[in-house]
Amino acid sequence: MDDRAKxxxxxGAGGKANDVNADLIAVVVAMDxxxxxxxxxxQANALPSGPFELTHRSLQSGLRGWVEQQTGQPLGYIEQLYxxxxxxxVGADDRVISISYLALTHQDxxxxxxxxxWGSWYDxxxxxxxxxxxxxxxxxxxxxxxxxxxxxxxxxxxxxxRRRRAAIAFGFDDRHWNEExxxxxxxxxxxxxxxxxxxxxxxxxASTSVSGRSMIADHxxxxxxGIARLRSKIKYRPVVFELMPPIFxxxxxxxxxxxxxxxxxxxxxxxxxxxxxxxxxxxxxTTAETGGRPAQLFRFRHAVLDERVIAGTKLPLARG
Amino acid sequence: MDDRAKxxxxxGAGGKANDVNADLIAVVVAMDxxxxxxxxxxQANALPSGPFELTHRSLQSGLRGWVEQQTGQPLGYIEQLYxxxxxxxVGADDRVISISYLALTHQDxxxxxxxxxWGSWYDxxxxxxxxxxxxxxxxxxxxxxxxxxxxxxxxxxxxxxRRRRAAIAFGFDDRHWNEExxxxxxxxxxxxxxxxxxxxxxxxxASTSVSGRSMIADHxxxxxxGIARLRSKIKYRPVVFELMPPIFxxxxxxxxxxxxxxxxxxxxxxxxxxxxxxxxxxxxxTTAETGGRPAQLFRFRHAVLDERVIAGTKLPLARG
DNA sequence: ACGCGTTATATTCAGTTGGAATATAATCGG
DNA sequence: CCGATTATATTCCAACTGAATATAACGCGT
Numbered sequence: 001m002d003d004r005a006k007x008x009x010x011x012g013a014g015g016k017a018n019d020v021n022a023d024l025i026a027v028v029v030a031m032d033x034x035x036x037x038x039x040x041x042x043q044a045n046a047l048p049s050g051p052f053e054l055t056h057r058s059l060q061s062g063l064r065g066w067v068e069q070q071t072g073q074p075l076g077y078i079e080q081l082y083x084x085x086x087x088x089x090v091g092a093d094d095r096v097i098s099i100s101y102l103a104l105t106h107q108d109x110x111x112x113x114x115x116x117x118w119g120s121w122y123d124x125x126x127x128x129x130x131x132x133x134x135x136x137x138x139x140x141x142x143x144x145x146x147x148x149x150x151x152x153x154x155x156x157x158x159x160x161x162r163r164r165r166a167a168i169a170f171g172f173d174d175r176h177w178n179e180e181x182x183x184x185x186x187x188x189x190x191x192x193x194x195x196x197x198x199x200x201x202x203x204x205x206a207s208t209s210v211s212g213r214s215m216i217a218d219h220x221x222x223x224x225x226g227i228a229r230l231r232s233k234i235k236y237r238p239v240v241f242e243l244m245p246p247i248f249x250x251x252x253x254x255x256x257x258x259x260x261x262x263x264x265x266x267x268x269x270x271x272x273x274x275x276x277x278x279x280x281x282x283x284x285x286t287t288a289e290t291g292g293r294p295a296q297l298f299r300f301r302h303a304v305l306d307e308r309v310i311a312g313t314k315l316p317l318a319r320g
Numbered sequence: 321m322d323d324r325a326k327x328x329x330x331x332g333a334g335g336k337a338n339d340v341n342a343d344l345i346a347v348v349v350a351m352d353x354x355x356x357x358x359x360x361x362x363q364a365n366a367l368p369s370g371p372f373e374l375t376h377r378s379l380q381s382g383l384r385g386w387v388e389q390q391t392g393q394p395l396g397y398i399e400q401l402y403x404x405x406x407x408x409x410v411g412a413d414d415r416v417i418s419i420s421y422l423a424l425t426h427q428d429x430x431x432x433x434x435x436x437x438w439g440s441w442y443d444x445x446x447x448x449x450x451x452x453x454x455x456x457x458x459x460x461x462x463x464x465x466x467x468x469x470x471x472x473x474x475x476x477x478x479x480x481x482r483r484r485r486a487a488i489a490f491g492f493d494d495r496h497w498n499e500e501x502x503x504x505x506x507x508x509x510x511x512x513x514x515x516x517x518x519x520x521x522x523x524x525x526a527s528t529s530v531s532g533r534s535m536i537a538d539h540x541x542x543x544x545x546g547i548a549r550l551r552s553k554i555k556y557r558p559v560v561f562e563l564m565p566p567i568f569x570x571x572x573x574x575x576x577x578x579x580x581x582x583x584x585x586x587x588x589x590x591x592x593x594x595x596x597x598x599x600x601x602x603x604x605x606t607t608a609e610t611g612g613r614p615a616q617l618f619r620f621r622h623a624v625l626d627e628r629v630i631a632g633t634k635l636p637l638a639r640g
Numbered sequence: 641a642c643g644c645g646t647t648a649t650a651t652t653c654a655g656t657t658g659g660a661a662t663a664t665a666a667t668c669g670g
Numbered sequence: 671c672c673g674a675t676t677a678t679a680t681t682c683c684a685a686c687t688g689a690a691t692a693t694a695a696c697g698c699g700t
Contacts, residue, residue, distance in 0.1 A: 018373045019339035053338045059405045083403040083419050085379045292647025293695040612676025613666040
């Protein structure tokens with residue numbers, strides 16, 4: 001049996017030499033009144049996670065099991081984020097593969113057995129909330145420290161490259177802020193040693209107030225991946241409704257989108273888009289709890305998931 | 321140690337009970353003169369694949385190793401597709417997790433040690449090529465068989481649901497063909513037992529001419545995942561250039577995009593888009609090999625990868 | 641009862657984009 | 671020199687999107 005044939009053999013008779021542990025990690029998101037929140041295990045300062053076991057029917061069901069066991073939170077919508085293997089643990093007897101998921105749910109469940117914690121994701125990423133304009137932490141803290149980092153090299157090319165990357169990621173030099181770059185921003189701050197994870201064990205120059213709450217291992221990085229995915233996906237799939245109560249006003253819907261994106265949208269334009277896509281339908285009722293004129297109540301039209309599939313249109317693909 | 325704490329413990333001291341094998345599977349795509357081609361191991365009728373081993377520095381490097389060993393093909397661009405675990409092999413001693421990747425490369429390498437084969441992906445999915453209009457196989461074969469399948473149930477709701485899903489996936493009833501639904505179409509045909517994989521061991525009603533070449537296990541499904549991902553991604557990231565030679569004409573670029581999407585685009589509109597995005601730059605030279613007026617030769621402006629990040633705009637996010 | 645603040649809802653307008661069609665240019669082969 | 675063929679440039683219009691403005695309906699305090 002040559003190497004090629006050995007390669008394409010599936011599973012089966014192999015020795016234990018190449019066995020790995022597969023960890024399932026969940027980014028569980030639900031809405032607060034003012035911010036998206038992520039579910040954590042406070043004692044471990046970690047996302048809910050656990051090993052994939054033989055008793056699990058599938059990866060997803062294994063994930064649901066661990067999250068429910070650790071936090072009491074049942075999960076609805078789930079999607080896979082990414083699979084990592086290159087952890088820092090080299091030379092160990094067995095390796096760990098991490099399969100991460102994004103879950104969208106409601107915060108209505110009572111806390112589980114282990115005192116799970118819902119934390120605003122802007123506690124972990126203070127620089128990501130631009131709903132009230134560019135946050136001071138970006139202009140006053142991160143910008144100068146990133147410039148310092150860029151200048152901390154002798155190589156002129158590297159310096160320019162660092163400046164450019166920082167400018168793109170954070171919208172410096174009159175560039176636009178792009179909310180989808182959450183992962184790039186975290187990785188840039190990591191590289192510049194401005195987040196605590198990058199300097200563990202060493203001297204910690206990063207204070208929480210500037211660089212946000214950290215997590216164990218690469219969990220904050222996984223959270224950044226989930227945020228970026230969600231911010232991207234709300235633009236072409238109606239996933240926001242997974243985070244909404246069954247009945248809501250259009251402004252509540254708008255506030256949720258804004259909280260996720262970390263930036264504001266224009267009300268008339270937002271309503272136009274929602275209506276012309278026929279994503280919602282009126283319940284016929286109104287609520288006066290909003291302060292001014294009573295607002296119509298809407299519900300998500302689940303039928304759109306059947307009727308339509310939203311296609312991108314960035315290339316001039318002739319239709320019809 | 322309670323269950324929760326056990327859950328969040330990372331790797332380490334666990335017994336071998338929950339160990340798994342991790343397989344790496346590659347969808348390697350390169351352009352032919354007229355179609356995108358996928359790299360296979362003909363003897364196994366399979367995609368290149370192999371187990372993730374302790375000697376591998378990372379998942380990606382493991383994948384590169386197996387593909388090069390099995391096919392002689394070095395890989396450039398790689399992105400992760402999906403991680404599966406729920407294979408049909410239940411009850412086995414150890415389970416297999418499959419981590420699939422999409423790779424874009426050039427076909428210029430000589431065949432590897434094992435006679436690897438480049439096959440047009442439309443050999444595997446004859447219904448996906450709409451460059452010359454809707455293929456006959458869709459109208460004459462798949463449509464009636466799908467209707468038969470839809471009618472093959474007593475439940476009226478199920479019947480309507482099947483009809484609707486088929487109409488959405490294949491663009492029946494005056495709906496538009498959506499090239500990004502390659503995976504949904506394959507899964508629908510699988511459910512309707514119109515592809516060979518669905519009826520293995522049983523009576524095979526599906527002929528290759530209608531339902532395309534099959535592969536072992538779920539490899540054709542993984543290929544469909546790769547096609548769908550690529551068709552989606554060319555619309556918002558300049559990945560086409562991974563498949564182009566260093567120098568090319570705009571029509572060659574257009575033909576490549578059309579081959580990937582399986583549908584035609586308008587020439588002036590295509591050029592306008594390419595130019596206004598500044599994706600290419602003139603080499604200053606021309607080629608007369610195209611038949612009529614000599615065409616300008618272009619090269620990809622790698623700088624755009626640094627300058628810009630393309631963001632979607634499906635929600636009315638206020639900018640500035 | 642009335643005005644005012646507040647929120648909801650509707651309309652308008654202009655700049656941009658994108659699909660589609662048409663026009664002009666340059667080469668080759670007869 | 672003509673016409674077939676491909677390349678390149680221009681035009682037109684409908685749809686979309688950002689931005690601003692106008693009107694409606696409630697609570698509240700006076």
